[in-house]
Amino acid sequence: MSSPVSTAPAAAPVAAPAAVPHPARDAWRMFLRSRAALAGTLLLACIVAVALFGPMVYDADPFAIVAAPQTAPGDPDAWLGTDQLGRDVLAGLVYGGRASLAVGVVAAVLSALIGLTAGALAGYYGGGVDEALTRVMEFFQVLPALLFAMVLVTLFSPSLTTISLAIGITSWTATARLTRAEFMRLRDLDFVRAERAIGAGNARIIWRVILPNALPPLVVSGTMAIGSAILFEAGLSFLGLGDPNRMSWGLMIGSARPYLLTCWWAVVFPGLAIFASVLSISLIGDGLNDALNPKLRER
Amino acid sequence: MDNLLALLRKACHAALLTLAVVVLNFLLIRLAPGDPVETIAGSMGGITDELRAQLRSQYGLDQPLPVQLATYVKHVLHGDLGYSYFFNLPVSGLIAERVPATLLLVLASVAVAFVLGTALGVLASRKPHGPLSQAITVLSMTGHAAPVFWSGMMLVILFASVWPILPVSDMHSMTSDGQGLAAVLDVAWHMVLPTFTLSLVYLAQYSRLSRASMLEVLGSDYIRTARAKGLSEHHVLYHHALRNALLPVVTVLGLQFGNVVAGAILVETVFNWPGLGRLAFDSILRRDYPTVLGVLLFSAIVVVLMNQLTDALYRLIDPRIRA
Numbered sequence: 001m002s003s004p005v006s007t008a009p010a011a012a013p014v015a016a017p018a019a020v021p022h023p024a025r026d027a028w029r030m031f032l033r034s035r036a037a038l039a040g041t042l043l044l045a046c047i048v049a050v051a052l053f054g055p056m057v058y059d060a061d062p063f064a065i066v067a068a069p070q071t072a073p074g075d076p077d078a079w080l081g082t083d084q085l086g087r088d089v090l091a092g093l094v095y096g097g098r099a100s101l102a103v104g105v106v107a108a109v110l111s112a113l114i115g116l117t118a119g120a121l122a123g124y125y126g127g128g129v130d131e132a133l134t135r136v137m138e139f140f141q142v143l144p145a146l147l148f149a150m151v152l153v154t155l156f157s158p159s160l161t162t163i164s165l166a167i168g169i170t171s172w173t174a175t176a177r178l179t180r181a182e183f184m185r186l187r188d189l190d191f192v193r194a195e196r197a198i199g200a201g202n203a204r205i206i207w208r209v210i211l212p213n214a215l216p217p218l219v220v221s222g223t224m225a226i227g228s229a230i231l232f233e234a235g236l237s238f239l240g241l242g243d244p245n246r247m248s249w250g251l252m253i254g255s256a257r258p259y260l261l262t263c264w265w266a267v268v269f270p271g272l273a274i275f276a277s278v279l280s281i282s283l284i285g286d287g288l289n290d291a292l293n294p295k296l297r298e299r
Numbered sequence: 300m301d302n303l304l305a306l307l308r309k310a311c312h313a314a315l316l317t318l319a320v321v322v323l324n325f326l327l328i329r330l331a332p333g334d335p336v337e338t339i340a341g342s343m344g345g346i347t348d349e350l351r352a353q354l355r356s357q358y359g360l361d362q363p364l365p366v367q368l369a370t371y372v373k374h375v376l377h378g379d380l381g382y383s384y385f386f387n388l389p390v391s392g393l394i395a396e397r398v399p400a401t402l403l404l405v406l407a408s409v410a411v412a413f414v415l416g417t418a419l420g421v422l423a424s425r426k427p428h429g430p431l432s433q434a435i436t437v438l439s440m441t442g443h444a445a446p447v448f449w450s451g452m453m454l455v456i457l458f459a460s461v462w463p464i465l466p467v468s469d470m471h472s473m474t475s476d477g478q479g480l481a482a483v484l485d486v487a488w489h490m491v492l493p494t495f496t497l498s499l500v501y502l503a504q505y506s507r508l509s510r511a512s513m514l515e516v517l518g519s520d521y522i523r524t525a526r527a528k529g530l531s532e533h534h535v536l537y538h539h540a541l542r543n544a545l546l547p548v549v550t551v552l553g554l555q556f557g558n559v560v561a562g563a564i565l566v567e568t569v570f571n572w573p574g575l576g577r578l579a580f581d582s583i584l585r586r587d588y589p590t591v592l593g594v595l596l597f598s599a600i601v602v603v604l605m606n607q608l609t610d611a612l613y614r615l616i617d618p619r620i621r622a
Contacts, residue, residue, distance in 0.1 A: 123398035138316055141554070142602040143595060146561030147579055151324075151591060154583050155331035175556075179536065227444070234446050235565055239580055253449060255570075264456055279444035 028217075030291035037062070037287020043280035047273070051097030060091035070263045083252070083266035084259040092252045093273055097249035100274065103164050110168025111229070112175055112222045114210075119179025124187055125207050128204035137173045144172040146232065150241055158236075159243050167232045170224070178221055182214035195243035216292035220285050227281035234274050249274050313603045320599040321375055323594075325368055328588050330399070335361060338586040339384050354514050358382075381589035385582070390593035393578060398597070399607055401574035403486075405601075407494045409552065412501035417548060419502075420509025423540060427514055432531070435506045442503025447562050451496040451569035458492060465491055468571040493570040501555065505548050513544040545616055553609030557602045559593050 031037050054165025060066075065086040066077055073081040073089075080089040122133040140148075152166040187210060194270060195209045236242050238257075249270040256266035306326060332519070336354050340346045346354075355361045358381075359370055380390035423432040455467045466472070466489045516522065517540055525535045564576030575594060582590035 121562065128415075131422060135316075135319075139319055141557060142316060142599045142606070143324075144557040144561035144564075144598050144602070146564060147598060148559075150564075150580070150583050151328070151595065154586070155328065157483060158577055231446050235448065238446070238448050238565065239568065240584070250446075253446075253452070257452065260455060261459055267449070267452055271452070274449065275441075275445045278446075279440060282440055282444055 014124045020232060024194055025292040027288075032178035033073070034219055034287045034290060036224060036283050037291075039289065040283025041281040043276060044284065047277050047280065048101065050094060051101050054094035054097070058094050058282075060088060060089065060095075062091040062095040062201045063087060066091075068255065070259065073265050081263075081265040082271055083256050084263055089252070089266055091271055093249070093269055094246050096247040096249045096252060096270065097273065097277075099160060099243065100230055100233055101248070101277065103167070103233040103248075104277075106160075107163040107167035107171070107232070108225040109224060110164060111172040111225055112218075114168060115172035115175025116179050116218065118172065119176035119181075120137060120206050120211065123180035123183025124202070124210065128215050129154060133176075133180075134169070139175055140170060140173050146235055149236060150239065153236060153241050154298070158241055163233060163236060163242065163244075164213050167229050167236075171228065171232065175218065175221055175225065179214065182217065183210055185198070186210045186213055220289045223285040227278040227285070230278055230281075233260060309607065313607060317596070317600055317603055318372070321332070321372060322368065323595055324595050325371055326364075328592060329367065330365060335384065335536075335586070335588055343510045349565055360375040371592075372428065379595070380593040383582070385585050385587040385590070390589050393590060394593050394597050397573065397575040397578045400572060401560075401563055401567070401576060402601075404497060404566070404572060404574060407490060407560055408497035409424055409501070409556075409559055412498040413548070413552060415498075416502045416505025417509040417541075418544065419506040420548075421513055421536070421544070422510075423506065423510045423516065424544075425514035427510075432510065435503075435510055442499050445499075446523040446565075447500055447567040448495060450499060450567050451485060451566055454492050454496060455569065461583055467492060470573055492570050493566050495571070497559065497566045501552075501559065504551070508551060509544060509548050512547045513540060516540045516544045524551065542616055543614075546613065549609055549613050549616065553606050553613075556605040556609075557598075560598050560601060561622050613614065 006017065026153040039089055042201055065082075066088045067075060067082045069082060069084055069086040071078055071082040071086070072081065075081065078088045078090065082088055082095065083092070118133050118137070145299045149163075149166040149170045153162055156162045156166075183206075192205060192209055195205055200209065232241070233248065234250035234253070238254035240254055242251050242254075244251075251272040253267050256263055260267055311476070335358065336351055339354055342350060352361075359367055362370070371381070378391060380394070382388065383390050383393055386393060419431070419435060423435050426432060451617070458465045459467045470486055470489050472485050472489075522535060522540055523537045526532075530539075563574065564580060566572065567574045567576035568580065578590065579594040579598075581587075582594065
């Protein structure tokens with residue numbers, strides 16, 4: 001390609017093609033440009049910081065009785081009041097965040113791993129493998145996840161581990177469906193064929209060739225899955241099926257439920273904490289979606 | 300003919316899926332640690348070995364597992380779900396007693412979410428950046444992020460102490476005689492808050508989804524053609540665009556039916572709604588396994604049927620999909 005207007009002095013070094021930014025950096029810039037996504041990130045950072053470092057600053061036992069039952073917020077012994085037993089609501093919020101967030105992340109990672117693997121295998125191999133895995137997905141889709149997880153947790157006694165496992169096992173189908181569709185779309189495209197032609201094995205094609213290209217929507221759904229898992233854990237703990245030895249936001253709401261009308265603060269504050277966590281994750285997920293999906297950028 | 304065959308195949312498929320649910324759940328519960336007889340013994344406050352052996356044979360627990368499974372499946376196929384360990388009553392009867400309340404709540408919530416959600420979405424799509432669109436964005440964010448049991452409890456606070464115009468608990472008034480139009484209105488009155496709570500999450504989601512899909516459809520060529528032909532805006536919107544814009548909403552609705560049933564468990568707890576969710580919850584805590592299995596089976600059947608229904612709805616909306 002000859003360029004008659006090329007007037008660049010010969011002495012100048014051949015610059016790298018800086019005009020084409022790396023797609024990841026490009027997406028990052030888009031993400032930073034969204035105010036909602038930034039607000040979400042900031043909010044989540046605060047919540048995570050409180051959950052991680054809060055217990056170091058605010059040394060308390062969330063199960064200990066610190067004041068009279070149903071002390072209203074504003075008391076010097078309990079700024080956010082106490083619940084029906086006299087336990088400090090603020091301590092519950094600070095310590096409960098660890099359980100809620102940890103279960104959310106672990107369960108989301110687990111469900112993403114199961115969903116990715118199942119979806120990738122089904123979408124890539126098709127045929128009998130797809131048929132078999134689709135049947136398994138259908139099985140999990142017809143059983144209401146919460147109900148099934150309740151049974152699993154009760155059968156294997158509630159602890160943070162069994163709860164995370166139960167949530168992961170019952171909520172992977174959405175990721176699997178998405179992954180399957182992406183793999184089906186990509187598996188016969190030219191760049192995959194080219195890779196196959198130069199002798200790449202199936203494992204390499206699945207994990208190194210197709211997966212990176214299928215990743216953007218999966219990153220978004222994985223992010224959203226953390227929020228769903230936090231809500232899921234809250235639901236289980238609310239019903240009394242959480243780990244009874246670990247304070248969590250859902251447990252606080254569930255145990256204060258009968259006293260809702262006389263002791264609203266023990267229900268409202270932990271609920272706000274769950275709400276803020278899930279909201280911040282949704283905002284981040286939305287921001288990622290806009291940043292990673294070039295088609296949406298014009299809107 | 301082809302249609303009939305396809306329908307038959309689908310029904311077969313659904314039946315097999317349900318059978319798989321029966322078998323796998325049975326195995327899961329039997330293979331889990333813990334002996335059902337010990338659970339019954341615990342609830343009776345300690346029993347003799349003789350009674351223990353008697354219970355074991357009464358519930359067929361002394362048989363080898365494959366025999367137990369075969370017996371259970373055979374009974375289920377005959378509509379017999381076994382006896383509850385706790386109530387000592389047929390499980391099918393216990394479930395039948397609770398089903399109407401749950402179905403009423405679930406169907407009403409889905410209907411409200413679907414109709415109101417799409418209506419809001421369509422309205423918002425007329426002005427993609429108008430106030431309604433922004434309200435829907437905010438609503439869908441908050442609707443998704445608030446735990447359904449918590450938003451229910453916030454409504455309880457609002458309507459119990461701040462603005463007491465709606466009942467916040469139970470399905471009937473104490474004074475209701477359970478007959479005639481008055482009773483129907485009474486139930487409807489009690490349904491308002493639980494239904495609104497359960498539908499809120501989906502209402503938010505469907506309004507956002509239908510707005511997006513409406514915007515996409517309105518940008519397509521055939522809509523431009525319809526407008527160029529001089530059709531009225533009303534006709535273009537409701538006869539041409541809406542049909543296609545509804546498809547993604549129906550798809551999501553079908554996929555989420557299991558979640559709605561699960562959400563009903565939480566909402567029923569908050570509002571003391573006498574439905575299946577509370578039976579499920581109580582039975583799980585009491586380790587009343589025949590009842591748990593029955594509830595799992597029943598909710599699976601409901602979800603399967605609803606999936607068939609959404610399938611049918613999909614076909615009705617989009618005649619391009621056949622077989």
